[in-house]
Amino acid sequence: MTREFKSLEEVEALDGYNADNLVVPEQYAGVEGPYHFEFEVKCRLRKNNGRPCGEPHKHGWVLRSKDGGKAMIGGDCALEHFGIRSDELRRDMTLVSNALDVERTRAAIQQRVAEGKGKLGELLIARAELANVKAELVALRDDLGPVAWTVLEGMARADDARVRVTGVINAKREGDEVVRDRQTRPIVLGSLRSVRACLPETIAMPSIALAEVIGAYQRAEAALLLVEKPKEMKAFAAVLARTGSAIGGSRQAVAAVRQFLENDFSFVCFAIEDRGARYKVARAAHHRRGSAQGMEWVKKWVADTEMALRQAHGVDRVEFNDSWRRGLHWSTRRPATRVGR
Template sequence: MTRRTSFAQIKVRCFESADEFHELKGYREGNPLTRQSYRALVGYYNLAEKQFCCLEKENGNRCRHEHSKGWVVEKDDGTHTLLGKDCANEKFGADPRLIKDIQNYKNAIRQHERQEKLLSHLGKRTERTMVLRKLRTDLEAMHIRISDFLINLGPGISKRLLNMARSRVADVVVTAVRYREYVENGRKKTERSAFQHRLGMLNALMVVTKDSYVPTFISINNLLGAFDAAARLGDRPKRNEMDAVVAQLDDFDRVMKEGNSLLGAEAQFMSNNMELLCYLVDDRAERYKCARVAMRQSGLEGGKDQAKTWLNNREAELRTKLGIDQLEIY
């Protein structure tokens, strides 16, 4: 009786050209294969050009369907032949030996691919851990810069920007108010009418909240831990352990893209029209701080008094443009 092997004992062989299985000792072109003559799988082929299946049907004719993928088979007489992938599944009479061998070989292929992928990741370990640590350091430094910028503007502005970032509402809107005086029953009255006016939109608000950084920090730490875990797996790792580590290491490109995208958002945020910040809170002191930032962005310098005058003039221009009497900020 032929001794069957488990997938862990199979040495995976892929024939990537017809010349490779033509060179096998005992290979014969068009060598017919029956259920009775089947002995074992030698390997699998995956070729650009299709090959004829040599399965012999019950009427004695060979299958001769063409397949670009299939199996190189050893027969009981020691010769070799080809069995097409689909024919192996559909036309071999559900032979239990072949079904088991194919399943074991497929498992071995997957195991081999996992191992190759794991080795590929480990070969990049030094370079990638350095890149990941630099990304983390750059993001931490960026978060500090943004936090310092917000602190200098004041707690009200910081809180408003955080709320906007978390709610994903980027529009800066003020209430434009008109007053109309009229006389009714001999008494002077004032009618108030108001409408919402959109001043503009602030881009890349995600940089102001730590919530935007945390997922990337977690992913970076997971990747660094996965590289350490991969190095400890040894020569015969358990499949579930290897799968878990490889799945984490496969996340490298996504994490780098996510992190670099966040780094790039800093320039987007700082290129916002900073005058919009002046209309986020009603606190005059904080509004003047924002005005100084907006002035510098426009190439103007000045202290608190100059910022106060600049903002008052800008508000007056806006009231005139809208034909209103007052701006209200909430």
């Protein structure tokens, strides 16, 4: 049975071990396992003159001879001075190292699974909370419509949460002469909190992370029995190690979406050029805030708001501002990306 030796006493307890035994390449029969000591022991590789190597090593290998005898060889000597059977020894050392890696990783996974039995419940709660806010985000998207959602995604990808319009001061003429050119000035109506929460990846990325970790916990017992390759075992352990970050990422996403949902979206309508779509968005936003009104009331609210802006900023009219388009990587005619169904 392959094992790792951490004390000289463990080696001395092996059947067939004798301090006078030599490692003879021609008699080599296999690797018992590596040794790692805090002190040095002398290499027992037989040199050409029949005497032991005698080089001191803290790390090396316990080898087995055809007659059942066991002896220690230093790590450097095993790699550099084993003669014609060095390839065979290197292969066996690799196999033993891989087997020990699997066992160490398996033990670490068993400990993590045992310690994390309560984590699976926490992970499932995090997944349910994420699903709930995703449903609320879908409902908001359906209420506001694809045109408004495109605006929100554009703002998010431009990393600019400000809702803006353009104030216009008309050109002034005296007869045929222009005495004052047309002037424009940006007007900020307000900013949306956590606007990036509207992007699909806000929900998608933590959902994927949670699914990977939850799946790993659910198949942990079977995996411990079936996985034998070191890379596969370490990859499995790495997924389990992401438990904390998966839960944390999910909670951050939930908090961001909830903050985003608390915004007053009525002013987003002013970022929409089409008047009909503008009224629909304003009506939906007011409805979500509990002030359901008919379309005539909404039209008056839009007109009154525009008048208030003109007066407050000293402009003749208020125009649509499409600065949010800078954040779009696709045609502005393309429907907004859905956050899921």
